Structures are given as C-alpha cells and as structure tokens.
Amino acid sequence: MNKESCTLAPTRTWSPSFIITGACPSMLVNRKVRGIGFFRLAFFHPMVLPMVSAATIWMFFFTPDYGLFNSALRFLGYGGPENWTGNPNMALLAVIIVAIWKNSGYYMIYYLAGLQNLPRSVYDAAALDGANGWQTLWLITFPLLRRTTIFITIVAFIDAFRTIDHIYVLTSGGPSRASAVLLFELWLQRFEYQDIGVSAAITVVFVIVLVAFTVTNFINSERKEA
Amino acid sequence: MSVSISSPGRLTKNLGNWIINLLATFLALLWSVPVIWALIASFRPASDAMSRGDIWFSTSVTLENYLHAWSLAPFRQYYINTIIVVLTILSVQLVTIVLAGFAFSHYKFFGKRWIFFFILLQMMIPTSALLAPNFATIRWMGLFDTRLAIAIPYFGSAFGTFLVQQAFLAVPRDLVDAGIIDGCSWWQLILHVYLPPSIPALVAFSISSVTWHWNEFLWPLIITNSDKSRPLTAGLVRFTQLGEIGAQWSLLTAATLMVIAPLFITFLIFQRRFIQSFLHSGLK
Numbered sequence: 001m002n003k004e005s006c007t008l009a010p011t012r013t014w015s016p017s018f019i020i021t022g023a024c025p026s027m028l029v030n031r032k033v034r035g036i037g038f039f040r041l042a043f044f045h046p047m048v049l050p051m052v053s054a055a056t057i058w059m060f061f062f063t064p065d066y067g068l069f070n071s072a073l074r075f076l077g078y079g080g081p082e083n084w085t086g087n088p089n090m091a092l093l094a095v096i097i098v099a100i101w102k103n104s105g106y107y108m109i110y111y112l113a114g115l116q117n118l119p120r121s122v123y124d125a126a127a128l129d130g131a132n133g134w135q136t137l138w139l140i141t142f143p144l145l146r147r148t149t150i151f152i153t154i155v156a157f158i159d160a161f162r163t164i165d166h167i168y169v170l171t172s173g174g175p176s177r178a179s180a181v182l183l184f185e186l187w188l189q190r191f192e193y194q195d196i197g198v199s200a201a202i203t204v205v206f207v208i209v210l211v212a213f214t215v216t217n218f219i220n221s222e223r224k225e226a
Numbered sequence: 227m228s229v230s231i232s233s234p235g236r237l238t239k240n241l242g243n244w245i246i247n248l249l250a251t252f253l254a255l256l257w258s259v260p261v262i263w264a265l266i267a268s269f270r271p272a273s274d275a276m277s278r279g280d281i282w283f284s285t286s287v288t289l290e291n292y293l294h295a296w297s298l299a300p301f302r303q304y305y306i307n308t309i310i311v312v313l314t315i316l317s318v319q320l321v322t323i324v325l326a327g328f329a330f331s332h333y334k335f336f337g338k339r340w341i342f343f344f345i346l347l348q349m350m351i352p353t354s355a356l357l358a359p360n361f362a363t364i365r366w367m368g369l370f371d372t373r374l375a376i377a378i379p380y381f382g383s384a385f386g387t388f389l390v391q392q393a394f395l396a397v398p399r400d401l402v403d404a405g406i407i408d409g410c411s412w413w414q415l416i417l418h419v420y421l422p423p424s425i426p427a428l429v430a431f432s433i434s435s436v437t438w439h440w441n442e443f444l445w446p447l448i449i450t451n452s453d454k455s456r457p458l459t460a461g462l463v464r465f466t467q468l469g470e471i472g473a474q475w476s477l478l479t480a481a482t483l484m485v486i487a488p489l490f491i492t493f494l495i496f497q498r499r500f501i502q503s504f505l506h507s508g509l510k
Contacts, residue, residue, distance in 0.1 A: 048500065
C-alpha cells in the first residue's frame with residue numbers, strides 16, 4: 001500500500017519546489033535588465049514542449065556512466081548512485097526533476113503577473129521606513145502574492161496528479177513501482193492487468209480527492225477574503 | 227557627508243544586483259541546456275563520440291539523423307493525425323464554448339447558477355482521471371483506434387465556457403439592447419454584438435487548446451492501436467521503443483525535435499501571445 005505515499009510524495013515535493021522555482025526566477029525576470037528576452041525564453045520554452053519529448057531528452061541526461069546529468073554531478077564531486085531511473089530511491093526524484101524543469105515556467109507567469117500588479121505605494125512606504133531588501137521580500141511581496149501562491153498550489157497539485165507522461169517514458173512506474181503514482185496505477189490496472197473493478201475504484205478515489213481538495217481550497221480562500 | 231553615508235549602501239545594493247543577475251543568468255543557462263543539447267546532438271553524425279555523450283566539441287554537421295528517423299517510422303502520417311485531431315478539437319470547441327458562454331451570459335433560466343457551478347467543478351477533474359470510463363464509452367461507440375476517438379472527450383470545455391462567459395459579460399448591456407431593438411435574432415446577436423470584442427479571449431483559448439492537444443499523450447496512447455490514427459506524441463514514444471533504435475541518441479533527439487518543431491517555432495515567433503494566453507488559461 002505505498003501507492004498513496006507515491007502519489008503524495010511528488011505533490012508534497014512538487015508544490016513547494018514549484019513555488020520556489022516559480023517565484024525566484026520571476027523576481028529575477030521582473031526586473032529591468034538587459035537581455036530580458038533571453039531570460040523569458042530560457043524559462044518559458046519548456047512549457048510548450050510535449051512532456052514525452054522533454055522526458056526523452058532527459059532520458060539521456062539520466063543515463064548511467066556517460067549521461068550529462070551524472071557527468072555534471074561528478075564534476076561537482078557527487079559520487080553516489082548514478083542509475084537515476086533504475087534506482088528505487090531515486091526514480092521518483094528523477095521524474096520530479098523533469099517536471100520541475102518543464103513546468104516552473106508556467107507557474108512563473110502567474111508570479112510575474114502578480115508582481116506587476118503590486119501597488120508601488122506600499123514599496124515607497126517600506127523604503128521610507130527603512131526596510132531592507134530581505135524584509136521587503138518577506139513582509140510585503142510574499143504576503144501580497146498570497147492569492148497567487150494559493151492558485152499555483154492548486155494548479156501544481158492537480159498537475160502532479162494528472163501527468164504521468166514522463167513516468168511512462170522514463171521509468172514505467174518502476175523499479176518495483178517506486179515511481180508509480182495514482183494515475184499510473186490506474187493505467188496499469190486498467191490497461192495492463194485488465195482489472196476493470198480495481199481501476200474503477202481508483203477512478204472514484206481519484207475524483208473524490210481532487211474535488212475535495214479544490215472545494216476545501218476554494219472555501220478556505222473565500223473565508224479569509226471576507 | 228551625504229556621500230559617505232550613501233556610498234556603502236549603494237555599494238551593497240550594486241553588489242546585490244550583481245549577485246541576482248549572476249544567479250538569473252546561471253539559472254537561465256541551466257534551463258536552456260536540455261533543448262540546446264538535443265539540437266546539437268541531432269545534427270551530429272551517429273559516430274561513437276555520440277555514444278559517450280560528448281557532442282559539444284566537433285565540427286561535423288549532418289542531416290542524416292533526421293532523414294533516418296523519418297524513414298524508420300511513419301512520421302508523416304503522425305503529423306497528419308495530430309493536425310487533424312488538433313483542428314477538429316479546436317473547431318468544435320469554439321462552437322460549443324461560444325454557444326454555452328452565450329447562454330450563461332445572455333439568458334436567465336432556472337438552475338443557471340447550479341449548472342454553471344457544476345461546469346466549473348468539472349475544470350478541477352482532469353480528463354485523464356476519467357480514462358477508464360471514457361475508454362469504455364469510446365469502445366461502446368465503436369470508435370476505438372480512430373482520430374475522432376482522440377478528439378471526442380474534449381468537444382466541450384469547462385474552461386472555455388467560463389472564458390467566453392466572462393468575455394460576453396464584459397460587453398456593454400446597451401450595445402446588446404440596441405441590437406435587440408434593431409431586430410437581431412440570437413445568432414445575429416452573437417455574430418455582430420458579442421463576438422467582435424471577444425476575439426482576444428478566443429485567440430488566447432485557441433493557443434492554449436492547440437498547445438495542449440498537440441502535446442497530449444496518455445489518452446491518444448490508450449485509444450489508438452495503429453499508425454493510421456496515432457498522433458505524434460504516441461508515435462514518438464513508440465519510436466523510442468523500437469528495437470533497432472536502442473541508445474542511438476542522435477536518432478532519438480532528431481525524432482524528438484521533429485515532433486516539437488512546429489509548435490516550438492511558432493512559440494519562438496509569438497512568444498508574448500503564448501505567454502499571455504497561458505496566463506489567461508489557468509487550468510487549460
């Protein structure tokens with residue numbers, strides 16, 4: 001019964017890492033610097049790629065021995081296990097890395113839009129009060145972007161549930177189901193084992209979880225607004 | 227006096243800016259590596275240098291990988307299938323969302339709020355969650371392994387309905403009333419009053435719809451069984467699993483880039499449009 005943990009692990013890791021990878025670069029990109037086009041292109045281009053193409057490219061990076069990812073890690077002094085997609089402890093992490101690479105640009109857009117709508121006057125007041133950059137970031141920018149953060153959390157959560165293209169390509173849910181998330185299990189039960197009953201049960205659980213999550217979030221955010 | 231106070235402050239600020247710029251550049255380069263690597267690898271001859279993963283330093287460039295990949299799998303048929311599926315979905319969606327959006331913005335009827343709420347709730351349940359029941363329905367309809375089967379589950383769009391409803395609500399009521407007084411029928415109202423100011427919303431929806439369905443994988447994989455209906459994404463995965471491909475990365479990257487090329491090039495040209503439409507399309 002580690003399917004639940006398998007599904008929840010990515011969502012737990014995904015959402016915060018999306019918020020970090022989405023928030024940080026967007027703050028960087030939001031500034032007026034030269035070559036802004038290059039930055040936007042660099043962060044946004046993965047989101048128009050099909051997940052299977054992204055995973056196919058990353059398949060090479062994770063290749064043991066001569067794969068680019070491992071070569072880079074070795075260069076930095078990493079000497080641990082190298083077979084990312086074949087190691088039960090690392091398969092899920094490998095899958096998450098690909099998802100972060102592909103999706104963070106998408107979450108970044110929302111932070112960018114949020115940042116551009118922030119009221120200038122609050123920052124002027126903070127500057128008058130002598131707040132430093134760090135204080136401004138933690139006490140003003142992040143609280144003001146709360147709604148954006150909630151929205152991105154919901155989207156990232158649902159994305160983590162519904163995307164298994166990269167898992168199919170990279171690990172096929174293995175080794176020994178270490179990277180089989182809920183939807184992958186559903187696919188496996190229905191189309192590999194032909195077990196219609198179990199797959200129907202998983203579908204029901206799946207829908208209930210998603211609806212419960214969304215409704216809770218919705219009620220929560222509406223109540224705090226009032 | 228004032229100089230001696232402000233200069234350390236400015237110094238740290240400049241230093242901070244430098245660090246942030248450096249960090250941003252580093253991250254941006256890191257993010258670009260996979261696609262750039264794939265691009266270079268696809269033009270390198272499939273020699274043994276490739277199998278060691280060392281592709282950066284070489285001057286030999288070849289198109290052979292693309293030609294070889296194209297000949298190994300029916301990519302032409304995959305292209306046709308993907309384009310037909312994407313266009314079918316988009317054209318049907320545009321009709322259904324405009325009509326539904328019109329109903330929900332123009333008319334008052336019993337249970338309107340509840341019906342709309344259930345449509346919105348549906349946005350939260352991704353189509354992939356309903357793989358098994360959808361599969362059963364398609365089989366029952368006798369459409370298994372057809373292009374139509376790939377498209378059918380997406381004929382209605384909760385998100386699109388919401389987007390159009392919002393756009394139509396923004397149309398001034400006076401304008402609608404004037405249309406009614408001039409004797410417009412309901413479809414003339416849509417065509418001449420509601421649609422013209424809503425074009426940007428529809429363009430945004432179209433971009434995200436095309437991107438989404440061009441890239442979709444799991445549903446087409448399940449519902450197709452032969453090359454006559456298989457789209458690019460499922461075709462690519464099948465290609466990577468071909469026995470003779472093995473770990474020939476130059477072939478794999480060439481095939482991958484062939485699959486992403488049209489959308490990717492369009493994205494490079496209309497970057498801002500794409501980003502805007504993704505921003506508006508929340509939950510695809």
